[in-house]
Amino acid sequence: MKPNKVFHASLITIVMIYLFIPLVATFLYSISTDWYRTILPEGYTLSWYKELFTDPRFLDAMQRTLFVCFLAICISVTVMVPTIFIVTVYFSRWERTLQGLVMLPYAIPGVVAAVGLIKLYSSGPIVLSGSIWILIGAYFVIVLPYMYQGIRNSMRTIDAIKLVEAAELLGASRMQAFWKVIFPNILTGIIVSTLLSFSTLFGEFVLANLLVGGHYETMQIYLIRRMSESGHLTSAIVVTYFILLFALSGIVMRLGKSSSKEGSR
Amino acid sequence: MLSLLPFAFLVLCFELLPLLVMVLESFRGDGGVGWGLEQYTKALTSKYYLQGLSNSFFISLCASAVGIVVALFAAYSITRFSQRMRDFLLMLSNMTSNFSGVPLAFAYIIILGSNGLFTLLFKQLGWTTLASIDLFSWFGLVCVYVYFQIPLAILLLYPTYYGIHQQWRESAALLGASTVQFWRYIGLPVILPGVVGTFSILFANAMGAYATAYALVGGNYNLIAIRIGSLVAGDVAARPELAGALAVILAITMVTAMLINEWMMRRVRRELG
Incomplete structure (x- = not known):
């Protein structure tokens, strides 16, 4: 029973991570200053939202x-x-x-x-x-x-x-x-x-x-x-x-x- | 009786008449002159439209196949958790199943586009094959389509597993069947109609998908849905007759898929009942 549980848990975790990557990436992108040279965003900002809600x-x-x-x-x-x-x-x-x-x-x-x-x-x-x-x-x-x-x-x-x-x-x-x-x-x-x-x-x-x-x-x-x-x-x-x-x-x-x-x- | 009139009126004007006009139009000559099968001959002999049809067909087939295989395991895994966890996982699947169309295409451009996050990551790691995935190609489209197929397939397939009763597994085990034997002779045959039914819904879903592909590749990639869209409202002169014929062909494929699902679901219900 035990190894079975581990298998199901890891499988579901992988699938869920796969499903959430695009969502998380989009979210991070929306609060980052620049993000095309580095693995993680270079800085964080809310200015995009400010720009959006005043547009x-x-x-x-x-x-x-x-x-x-x-x-x-x-x-x-x-x-x-x-x-x-x-x-x-x-x-x-x-x-x-x-x-x-x-x-x-x-x-x-x-x-x-x-x-x-x-x-x-x-x-x-x-x-x-x-x-x-x-x-x-x-x-x-x-x-x-x-x-x-x-x-x-x-x-x-x-x-x-x-x-x-x-x-x-x-x-x-x-x-x-x-x-x-x-x-x-x-x-x-x-x-x-x-x-x-x-x-x-x-x-x-x-x-x-x-x-x-x-x-x-x-x-x-x-x-x-x-x-x-x-x-x-x-x-x-x-x-x-x-x-x-x-x-x-x-x-x-x-x-x-x-x-x-x-x-x- | 009178209170049914508004419904009849709206359904007639916006559902039935447009469909009728579309079908009639598909049997007319160019510019609405004469009657005949001209548009269908054009659609089914022109290399261009045949390619669009076959692209749509094979992309949908591959994306649905990958989607159903992943969901087959994932949905079963979900049934192995506690009630609270199951509800939570289904909620997450439900949430992500809303992620499709233009927003999804955009998210994939961010992660796998030419300057995408994962493209960058793969480049830095030196995985050149992965870094050179072209999102705007056949393979790229399949990747994006798979994404919206998985949550949908999980949600549709999940109830099917409840057709397998715990007692059957115990009896099979008592009679000396291995896990593989159980699935081969009992489990799979029970869920098979559900799997085929889900597959046909996924297939129809992918065949009719327009927004995702349009946002990703615009008019550049030859898919049947994109072709229909540009024939009725594109930059080139509108050709509603040909669009009608292509739309009828697409609708027939989708309705066939839906009928297979309906038929299969009836079998599932009979077995469960």
């Missing part, structure tokens, strides 16, 4: 990303929660169709999705190409699987169909059954889906670049444009982006854990 271009790009993600997710939540609720409770024979529609984006990579979107909206009756609306529409589609999984699972956990039946037996209207009984119970699921969708969209590059790249500089586009200019500044962007992402996934994990505990009770 109006960065703040604008951040704002744009947050705006687009926020809008796409708001639309998604307002549309998907009632849709999933109605299909689950009242039209269960359409469940397979809904599932097929929302899972399809999983199999369609961004470049493929972009081809049709560009063609469809660059000429003809509705011209959206280059505007943020085409991006928001595309983002709505990207987050469909995340939204569906999270919300559908929490409805299944609370047994939404039975709850609604009980509420209606007791004289509640459909609206009341939804708002007073179902909604408070699936709120955690909605929040988890929202945050997961947010972290996916936050790092989205392909569609942003192909659909609106020239006109609308989001974080990822700002990042790739800065890459050729200053490595240190770019690492500061990457680190900032990651801290945000880790914070988000931390919250998701915590919420996910507490909701699954509630479910098993």
Whole structure:
């Protein structure tokens, strides 16, 4: 047993070191003064972060990303929660169709999705190409699987169909059954889906670049444009982006854990 | 009923119609004139696009193979730790699985680019072969792709190991089976569908990857995803018909991979159930 333990521990340590080298290197790079002659940085500084956070271009790009993600997710939540609720409770024979529609984006990579979107909206009756609306529409589609999984699972956990039946037996209207009984119970699921969708969209590059790249500089586009200019500044962007992402996934994990505990009770 | 309209509208406008337009477009002649298989013939006979397809295919194949082999051992090792440690290791894998696309490409330029930290280190140590790794080549792309495959493969493969019950190992050991025999005749057959399924997801993931490659090599390296991107929004004149045909070919490869996964997962579930 003993040598086995040592083997597993060392294997995992090596894999984890491998996985963390790029992260650690980027972090060190973002706080170093000069680092191209020596093995370790020549000195440490926070000036890259100072430069970054006073750069109006960065703040604008951040704002744009947050705006687009926020809008796409708001639309998604307002549309998907009632849709999933109605299909689950009242039209269960359409469940397979809904599932097929929302899972399809999983199999369609961004470049493929972009081809049709560009063609469809660059000429003809509705011209959206280059505007943020085409991006928001595309983002709505990207987050469909995340939204569906999270919300559908929490409805299944609370047994939404039975709850609604009980509420209606007791004289509640459909609206009341939804708002007073179902909604408070699936709120955690909605929040988890929202945050997961947010972290996916936050790092989205392909569609942003192909659909609106020239006109609308989001974080990822700002990042790739800065890459050729200053490595240190770019690492500061990457680190900032990651801290945000880790914070988000931390919250998701915590919420996910507490909701699954509630479910098993 | 009426409340389902917004969903139907959005899905139609941004998911179904664009896909339909893309497929229709792929059957048109250049400039949208006439109908036919012209674009597919072009895509599948032109040396240039065939090379893009085969580059994507082999890079994805290699990166997924390395990823799955590493994950096969790593995921098993994780199952050998205490509950707290397992959660912690899975959290770390989850964290690093977010590291892909443009930020990942950038990190690799820092560590393995021509002035990268490891390149410097290898030079000082005199390891010239390692120091001369060209990040912007076939091999370099595989290295970067492997990085985002490993955490994903660990997360997908980890649950599969719980299909192997502790009692089986004890019974096998009691009946005189060695560890090698146990894995050969019991362990591997049980996890095999899960492994194949995970592999197909990794493969699809790598085939569709655009951001990482774009950030690393721009339009310079011939990959199918990059070709599609530059045909619809590149500096050269847009050719949506050809882009459509290439996109359909890429989508078919990916959907096939996903279907294999679906089919394999059903087998796993049946065996576990």
